[in-house]
Amino acid sequence: xxxxxxxxxxxxxxxxxxxxxxxxxxxxxxxxxxxxxxxxxxxxxxxxxxxxxxxxxxxxxxxxxxxxxxxxxxxxxxxxxxxxxxxxxxxxxxxxxxxxxxxxxxxxxxxxxxxxxxxxxxxxxxxxxxxxxxxxxxxxxxxxxxxxxxxxxxxxxxxxxxxxxxxxxxxxxxxxxxxxxxxxxxxxxxxxxxxxxxxxxxxxxxxxxxxxxxxxxxxxxxxxxxxxxxxxxxxxxxxxxxxxxxxxxxxxxxxxxxxxxxxxxxxxxxxxxxxxxxxxxxxxxxxxxxxxxxxxxxxxxxxxxxxxxxxxxxxxxxxxxxxxxxx
Amino acid sequence: xxxxxxxxxxxxxxxxxxxxxxxxxxxxxxxxxxxxxxxxxxxxxxxxxxxxxxxxxxxxxxxxxxxxxxxxxxxxxxxxxxxxxxxxxxxxxxxxxxxxxxxxxxxxxxxxxxxxxxxxxxxxxxxxxxxxxxxxxxxxxxxxxxxxxxxxxxxxxxxxxxxxxxxxxxxxxxxxxxxxxxxxxxxxxxxxxxxxxxxxxxxxxxxxxxxxxxxxxxxxxxxxxxxxxxxxxxxxxxxxxxxxxxxxxxxxxxxxxxxxxxxxxxxxxxxxxxxxxxxxxxxxxxxxxxxxxxxxxxxxxxxxxxxxxxxxxxxxxxxxxxxxx
Numbered sequence: 161x162x163x164x165x166x167x168x169x170x171x172x173x174x175x176x177x178x179x180x181x182x183x184x185x186x187x188x189x190x191x192x193x194x195x196x197x198x199x200x201x202x203x204x205x206x207x208x209x210x211x212x213x214x215x216x217x218x219x220x221x222x223x224x225x226x227x228x229x230x231x232x233x234x235x236x237x238x239x240x241x242x243x244x245x246x247x248x249x250x251x252x253x254x255x256x257x258x259x260x261x262x263x264x265x266x267x268x269x270x271x272x273x274x275x276x277x278x279x280x281x282x283x284x285x286x287x288x289x290x291x292x293x294x295x296x297x298x299x300x301x302x303x304x305x306x307x308x309x310x311x312x313x314x315x316x317x318x319x320x321x322x323x324x325x326x327x328x329x330x331x332x333x334x335x336x337x338x339x340x341x342x343x344x345x346x347x348x349x350x351x352x353x354x355x356x357x358x359x360x361x362x363x364x365x366x367x368x369x370x371x372x373x374x375x376x377x378x379x380x381x382x383x384x385x386x387x388x389x390x391x392x393x394x395x396x397x398x399x400x401x402x403x404x405x406x407x408x409x410x411x412x413x414x415x416x417x418x419x420x421x422x423x424x425x426x427x428x429x430x431x432x433x434x435x436x437x438x439x440x441x442x443x444x445x446x447x448x449x450x451x452x453x454x455x456x457x458x459x460x461x462x463x464x465x466x467x468x469x470x471x472x473x474x475x476x477x478x479x480x481x482x483x484x485x486x487x
Numbered sequence: 488x489x490x491x492x493x494x495x496x497x498x499x500x501x502x503x504x505x506x507x508x509x510x511x512x513x514x515x516x517x518x519x520x521x522x523x524x525x526x527x528x529x530x531x532x533x534x535x536x537x538x539x540x541x542x543x544x545x546x547x548x549x550x551x552x553x554x555x556x557x558x559x560x561x562x563x564x565x566x567x568x569x570x571x572x573x574x575x576x577x578x579x580x581x582x583x584x585x586x587x588x589x590x591x592x593x594x595x596x597x598x599x600x601x602x603x604x605x606x607x608x609x610x611x612x613x614x615x616x617x618x619x620x621x622x623x624x625x626x627x628x629x630x631x632x633x634x635x636x637x638x639x640x641x642x643x644x645x646x647x648x649x650x651x652x653x654x655x656x657x658x659x660x661x662x663x664x665x666x667x668x669x670x671x672x673x674x675x676x677x678x679x680x681x682x683x684x685x686x687x688x689x690x691x692x693x694x695x696x697x698x699x700x701x702x703x704x705x706x707x708x709x710x711x712x713x714x715x716x717x718x719x720x721x722x723x724x725x726x727x728x729x730x731x732x733x734x735x736x737x738x739x740x741x742x743x744x745x746x747x748x749x750x751x752x753x754x755x756x757x758x759x760x761x762x763x764x765x766x767x768x769x770x771x772x773x774x775x776x777x778x779x780x781x782x783x784x785x786x787x788x789x790x791x792x793x794x795x796x797x798x799x800x801x802x803x804x805x806x807x808x809x810x811x812x
Contacts, residue, residue, distance in 0.1 A: 162721070164768040166755060181513040188516055196567050219517050224569040230618065267620050300718065306667050342716040346668040349657050386704060386716050394657040474706045474742045478699065481740075 191215050192222075199228045204235035213251065220255040223264040230271060237275070245276050253290070260294070266303050270310065281318045287311045299334060305343045309350075324355050339378055342387040349394055356400045364404045371395065372413055376420050383424050389438045392417070393445055411455050418446045437472040440464045444482070451487070461486060492751040494787055495759060499774060500538045502759030503529045506771060519565040523554050525771050527577040530584055532775040534799045535782050537790050539584070548587055551578050559616075560598030571616045572606060575599065576628040583635050584802050600638045603629050610653075611646030612664070622663045623654050627676035627683075631796060634683045637807040644684045644809065651677045652689060659697030671705055671714040671724050674698070674731040682734050682795045685809050695735050702728050703740035710745030711764070721763045722753050722773045725780030726797070733783055733794035743784045750777045 169177075195215050198208045212229040216222060233240070233248070252269045259265055276283050291308045294301060312323050328351045334344035352371075354360075361367050375395060378388045395401060396414060405413065425439035444464055450456035465486070468479045506529060509515045518525070526547060533541050554574070556563040561570035562578035579599075582588045591599065606614050606629065613625035626647050633639045653665040654677055660669020661677035678698070681687050690698070705712040705728045711720025712728045725746060732738045752765045753773070760769030761777035779797060782789040793803040 161768050161770045161773075162763050166762065166766055166768050178511055181511060184513045185511075185516055188513070192516075200567075221517070221520055223520055223571070224563070224567075227569050227616075227618065263620070267618060271618065300715070302668065302670060302715070306663065309666060340717040343668055346656070346658075350666050390658045390701075390716065398657070474708070474745065475703050475740060476742070477739045478703055478737075481737075 188218055191218070195225060195228070199231075204232045206236065208232055209236070216255065220259050220265055221262055226264050226268045230268070233275075242277055245272060248272050260298065260301060261303060263303070266307060270307070273314075279318055281315050284311055284314045284318065288315065295334070299338060299341050300343050302343075305347065309347075322358070322360065324351050324358075324360055327351055328355070335378070339382045340385040340387050342390070345387050345391045349391065353398070353400065356404075365409070368401055368404055368413075372417065376417065379420070379424060383428065383436050383438060386438060389442055392442060396445070396449065407453070411450070411453060414446060414449055418443065418450075421446070435467050435471045437468060440468050440471070492748060494751060494778075494781065494789075495754050495756065496536055498756070498759030499754075499761070499778065500533065500536055500541055500759070502755075502769070503532055503771060503774065504541050520568060521564060523551065523562060523564045523574045523577045523581075526550070527580050528771045528775040530581055531792075531798060532771065532778050534584065534802075535775075535778045535790050535792055544585055544587075547581060548585060548590060551581050552590070554578060555595070559602060560595075561602040562599075569616065570602065572603065572613060572625050572628045572632070573615060575603065576632045579632045579635050580796075580798055583806075584798060586802075588636070596636065600633065600636060603632055604643060607643060607647070609646075611648070611650035613647070623651060623661065623673050623676045623680070624663070626651060627680045630680050630683045634809060635796070635806060637811070639684070639809045639811070641810075644686070648681060648684055648686045648689060651680050655694070659694070659699075659701035669701065669715065671702065671712070671727040671731070674702060675727040678731050678734045679795050683809065687734070690735075695737075698735060699732065699737040699740055702732050703737070706741045706746065710742070710747075710749035712741070712746065719764065720749065722750055722761055722780070723763065723776040725750055726776035726783075729780050729783045730794035730797065738783065747781060747784060747786060750781060753777060 191211070191214060195208075195211050198211065209229065209232045212225050212232065215225050216229070219225075249269070249272055252265060252272060255262075255265050256269065273283060273287060288308075288311050291304060291311055294304045295308070298304065312327060316323055328348065331344045331348040331351065334341050335348070356364070372395070375388065375392055379392070382388070396417065401413075402410060421439045421442055425436045425443075428434060428436040428439070444461055447456055447459060447461050447464075451459070462483065465479045465483045469476050472479070506525070526542075530539065530542055530547065533539050551562070553566045554563050554568070555561075556568070556570035559570040561572075561575045563570050564574040564577075579588070582590065588596075603613075606616065606625070608614060608621065611626075612621045612623075613629045614621055615625045615628075630639065630644070630647060633643065651661070654661045654663070654667070654673065656662055656669045658669055660671070661673040662668055662670065663673055667673075678687070681689065704716070705714070705724060707713060707720050709720060711722065712724035713720050714724050714727065728741070729738065729746075732740055749765075750761065753762045753767070753769075754760070754777075755762065755769045758769070760771070761774040762769045763773050778789065779792050781787070782792045783794060791800040792798070793800045796803045796806075
């Protein structure tokens with residue numbers, strides 16, 4: 161159980177619950193018995209389908225019943241109108257609203273979409289609107305983002321058109337709403353990598369400069385949250401950036417970032433008397449890069465690590481390990 | 488750590504023992520689909536608490552066998568439910584913990600192995616059952632079950648390892664499939680799959696450092712671990728994160744004292760059991776991963792648990808190590 165407050169059950173409350181549960185259990189068990197018997201007799205009828213609806217409304221986590229439901233639908237498919245599939249999507253949505261984290265329900269929804277008659281982009285485009293709504297309510301829903309990638313992939317497959325640009329903009333919107341939306345930063349990495357690989361970005365150098373400004377702006381907005389820092393760590397070390405910029409441009413970009421990170425850290429010291437631990441962590445990465453490129457003038461890594469041991473004691477042993485292996 | 492915080496060992500044992508007597512609760516029947524997993528979680532917690540005899544062995548084994556789905560040739564979570572990789576692993580783990588795998592018999596074992604192998608897809612991934620859901624959870628489940636049965640082969644292992652590597656992310660984490668966001672539970676399934684296959688060496692030194700970094704950043708100031716950046720702490724990550732760190736030999740990259748305190752604060756002092764966060768409702772899932780995490784940190788003479796299999800080390804030392812000689 162996740163996120164459910166502990167409850168103190170008095171004897172009276174327990175007695176009441178027991179009385180209520182007795183009836184519910186009786187009904188549930190008899191319905192379960194009925195549906196499983198129909199399944200065992202290989203009954204694939206609309207009546208049986210209705211019974212699975214009743215049972216799944218009581219318990220949408222009952223995966224064997226979702227399985228039976230799919231078998232029924234598969235057997236009836238030739239008689240089913242398009243309106244059936246639309247109704248099925250509505251039925252699943254009702255369950256998803258109450259149980260947005262149950263894998264079985266997501267699986268069933270995907271199965272319905274994959275079997276929806278006629279391979280038209282329309283049903284997937286409607287689905288994209290559904291995902292948008294879901295991610296508005298819970299911007300980090302792990303299933304939601306995974307599902308979004310699948311939906312977008314299907315639209316791209318059917319229309320044979322890339323949605324990368326639109327999806328990149330979507331991550332920008334999500335990040336601008338909340339800079340700590342790590343799911344959006346993750347997605348941004350996927351899309352930018354793909355766009356470079358497919359040659360979807362024309363002015364590549366300009367693009368990289370704009371992105372680094374965007375990132376620097378983000379760390380000035382909130383330097384505490386690790387999301388953007390993980391993104392930076394990727395951005396400054398990945399092949400796209402290293403190969404697109406010539407060495408001088410690359411080192412200039414790194415140097416510029418270093419100065420900004422130092423500035424943020426100094427602001428923090430002035431403001432709170434403490435170092436910003438993420439500034440220190442990224443300065444270590446930056447010094448490694450500069451050293452590899454023989455462009456490091458003064459190495460402070462040892463000092464940063466000692467500062468981190470004090471400022472970020474939870475991860476002390478990692479810093480001791482890095483100190484030990486310092487070049 | 489405050490002095491009053493100790494592990495309520497006896498209470499947890501009584502809590503786990505009581506679970507199967509709750510048949511008058513509607514919730515008991517709504518959770519049939521988790522029953523076999525639940526027994527594995529309960530039994531493993533009892534083993535860590537050094538009280539495996541709390542469950543009646545013969546009854547448990549009889550229940551496991553009653554979950555056999557003869558249509559598909561594997562284990563369902565409950566009699567008359569459908570076979571799935573997740574519950575098949577639980578069944579195999581329970582039988583192995585009781586040193587009772589022989590009870591399967593040759594014919595049933597052969598069907599079981601063919602069910603697991605039959606769910607591997609062309610790209611090396613595994614689907615959970617015939618409906619095609621792909622997730623690195625199922626790669627782990629399949630490899631772990633085959634390993635316990637001593638039935639791994641290069642034909643299964645090599646493509647599976649390749650698939651796992653495709654799930655490795657830019658940040659040092661692993662996702663549920665290629666391109667999916669890093670999640671601590673997926674770090675465990677991916678690293679566990681590689682460890683079972685004896686293929687951890689496909690990861691470079693730099694990758695191992697990155698993985699360790701991402702994992703240790705899961706610890707929050709209150710001591711608990713989260714599963715992804717900017718999420719709340721949760722006791723179950725005491726297992727997913729710690730076991731992953733243990734597998735790559737960086738267990739001490741998080742602070743034991745603070746994590747121990749967090750886990751102990753999640754105990755229900757009245758009825759026993761451990762919850763996801765302090766003051767929340769307890770369940771057997773968080774109870775096992777709480778005590779298993781404590782065991783990895785060497786807390787108070789708890790019985791040693793194997794970070795790769797999440798089973799008592801005394802049981803897993805008997806498994807045939809892949810590649811087989």
